Amino acid sequence: MNAGRIAPLALYQEVAERLRQRIFSHELPPGTWVDEQAIAAAYGISRTPLREALKVLASEGLVTLKPRRGCYVTEISERDLDEIFSVMALLEGQCAADSARKASEADFTRLRAIHDDLERAAAARDIDGFFDANQAFHHEVQLIADNRWLTQAISDLRKVIRLSRHYSLFSEGRLEQSLAEHRTILDTLVRRDVAGAERTMREHISSGRRALAKIARREPGT
Secondary structure, eight states: TTTTTOOOOHHHHHHHHHHHHHHHHSSOTTBBOHHHHHHHHHTTOOOHHHHHHHHHHHHHHHHHEHHHHHEEEEOOOOHHHHHHHHHHHHHHHOOOEEEEHOOOHHHHHHHHHHHHHHHHHHHHHHHHHHHHHHHHHHHHHHHHHTOOOHHHHHHHHEEEEEEEEOOGGGGGTTTHHHHHHHHHHHHHHHTOOOOHHHHHHHHHHHHHHHHHHHHHOOOOOO
């Protein structure tokens, strides 16, 4: 066997990614029973790679394996969201503080460019574009902070948050509020205001949680 040969992506990893995207799009909504037989038949695979994929998703908190009952897409409660967002605020606040200390002028140039995308998307009322630019902005802050453990922890929590069926940017006035918060975060970063960057990022994450809670209160049965 050639030790230098690169193996193709494992089948179970591809299956996990397909299921992950179906969960994120809510094609498989929270609480849904995962019909292993039907999925295996649809994908043209055996149950073995599917079960390995489900173990991966279970480790990410996206599905729950219940003995003798099967696998279900994880349901996330309001309490879960409260607890997750409180941890997220701490972690992303730390990233912002580290970024304010470490950022180079090139880093600031990239952040400004991403923020320009946020401004354009907001002006066009492009929710999807704003969401993508928002993700890119936060990811760039994490790259600048250069702490792989923080980045991994934040990534794992963000995956679980996506189980929520609420979309905070659909909350009235939330897009404009989020944009204003990003302006403030960028300003504190560029001024290398370490304490201010941490504080404003924490406030931004907490504000997102309040927007989700507002939507939940308006919807019957939630």
